Amino acid sequence: MSELDEARIPGEVDAARTDNGHGAGTADGHGAGVPLLPAVPADDPHLADAATDPRRVEGIIGLCFLAGIAGVAAFGGAFVEGANTQVLAGTLFGGLFFLGFGLAAWGKYLMPRGPFVEERHPLESSARDRQAMAAAIVERTGIVVKRRKLLGAMLATGLGIFGVVAAFPLLRSLGPKPGSSLFKTNWKKGSLLVDLYGKPVHRTDMQVGGLLTVFPQGKENTLTAQAVDQAVLIRVQSTTLVTMKGRGDWAPDGYVCYSKVCTHLGCPVGLYEQLLELLVCPCHQSMFNVRDGAFPVFGPAPRPLPQLPVYFDSNGFLRAREGFDQPVGPGFWERTTQGNGRASAT
């Protein structure tokens, strides 16, 4: 502390420590007490306002403050009255802006212009201090570890096991294991195709060029089922459309049904370019050729949309011949090569 005491400048008084506090009173142009900038005359240019015409700046700042006061005050009224968004924004934030502008201008133009300088004291400690810290860590750790090796090892083991058991069940408990759920949909053999409102699709319901999003009956109402089961039913000009080798009876009367989940990132393939018979995903513009097994003809989608084989039951309603022959949607590590490309469809 002696260094600090020496560092006191003439006229400075330890006001915090003196009993009577009367010592502060060396007027040197800056009022009583500790001089702010010792030995700087009051007319030093650094202490002058930055503005060349302070009166004018004062006026402008005053106007800003007036606008700000009016704005925030008006906001109070506007809020009580339940005014619209634009009025609320204009009054509150316009007011705040003008208050801020005035204050910033005050700081910039009506305060000592400086510039001022401060020394940058080196951050580094002496070599001795550095060594002392390293020594404390290394040597004291050494004492612990060398003398009580077994205890240290036990403690480390305990904490390590705690870390593992805390992390693993915690992460594990956030959700179920994927299992086979990514491979399954609710489409089964004989599933009746229904629209979002549960209405079955009759063979006379759709015109050529028509499109309908369909679900397996009973699952059209749950989000989770919708997200994976959604399929797009399109009627194209054809009697028996064969989209791919081996899919001879999958699309009777031109009714062709594909999974609606894009194989790129899982967006619904919601756009249908009727003339070109292309299904388009609006997210990243993958395009799937409806006649050609929904093979991607453009964009980043790597695989065709899985096709759902459909047939007409005895009443003329569309049903699924069986479920999808492969997982729907985007790729993932466990996905097998099943259903990839044309070769596997034979």
Added chain:
Amino acid sequence: MAVTESRPRTRREARQKLGAYGRVQQAINELDDRVGIAKGGRALLDKIFPDHWSFMLGEVALYSFVVLVVTGIFLTFYYVPSSTQVVYHGPYKPLDGQRMSEAYYSTINISFSVRAGLLMRQVHHWAADVFVGSIVVHMARIFFTGAFRKPRELNWTIGIVLLILAILNGFIGYSLPDDLISGTGIRIAYSILLSIPFVGSYLAFFLFGGPYPGTAILERFYIVHVLLLPLIIIGLIGAHLGLLVRQKHTQFRGQGRTEHNVVGSPMFPQFAAKTTGFMLMVTGVLGVLGGYAQINPIWQFGPYEPTKISYAVQPDLYMGWLDGALRVMPSWEFTGWGHTIPWEVFLPAVIFPGLIFNVCLAWPMIERRFTKDYALHNLLDRPRDRPKRTAAGAAMIALIFTVFAASSTDVLANYFHLSLNAVLWFFRIAVVVVPIIASVVTWKICVEMQEVPGAVKRKRAMVVSRTAEGEYVAVLAEARPGDEHEELEPEPVPLRIEQPQTVGAGATTATAESGVRRVRR
């Protein structure tokens, strides 16, 4: 305080007892007795902030964050983080009778029923965009001036982590309303998680609590958005500013400025006034944007339904570069040995951003490897003086902007009546070519600016005239207005603000290099 001390009897006596600085002194004394604030407090009030406009960019980010916190707290009072399906009946008639999640319902309510709710929502959204944007611009300033060099590598690292967290929290935040566009965004995020080899499906299931969409994701996103990430961000901002105070500001070269000092305005009152005013101005601008520039009108998009989608699905500003990367990537899926690696997703959406952020994080080390510069730096570089670094930065910015632009291939093709295929291939080529061109051009400009001192000055014309003998002579033309020898206001010598450290040190004030310097010509 001495026990024997008597209480003051008159007001005058009480005033005298307080000393020259009255109650302020008393408050400081009381605090200082307990926590010792006086010495450090005075030093803090004396802290010098360099007066350069580019130092304001970080303040924009800081104050956007303040606005985010304030408007965000307002929104938490009304938002319901729940994916429970309800039927809407309310003042917005087009949605009447529609099924939607409670999250979407409450966001509609904030927009139409809560007083100033729409304003707060839109200000919050604008502030998020400005927060991320200003961080990036601030980061560019730090990069191009070399402010990340030793001793500030740690603060550079913290800044990048803050940028990543800001982007992440922005994405999670705009997913919360559960509208059609943000729901699609969550779907894409799920698929991106799925694409990670080995662990993707597990990560996706653990985050979503089961297969997509499940019923947990909005609730989980909510608490991450309003508690977890903001706490980390606040802690890191504290560390960022704490390091700034400890290491002091960098500064550009200039009169009286050395590696060992800082020249500018003190914290109090100049900087405090300016920065508080600036905070109110940033708040004002964000608020006016929120009031007059519509953003994210979720009532137009409708509630999220997994089977629905709309045209021109673009994510928020700061996710655009990743969406663009997904678009320009060819469909290169790997399948074999019973497994699938969706490179067409994994590469642009996981590897690419990971690579970008890691290059940023490692940049101080990368640069040091080439320059072998281990010295401490407090004076900033001019970008032109470091052509290679500036060129590298330009390449990075060009790359990010190109993939960002690529996220609107469909809109561009539609608007300019171009083939989507042509637009896509344009961007696939541009992503490689534009950064190269940008870096070469930047490097060349930097080098040329170095070689021609005063290159920005206007040259005086040479008048070539023919004499009577047929001889041609070139004469320097008369100075035009603005050409004349101009003496700008000399840059003043800075004044020392610290309390002198030695007895009688008052004389040392303002003696750092006397005289003024002609700043130009």
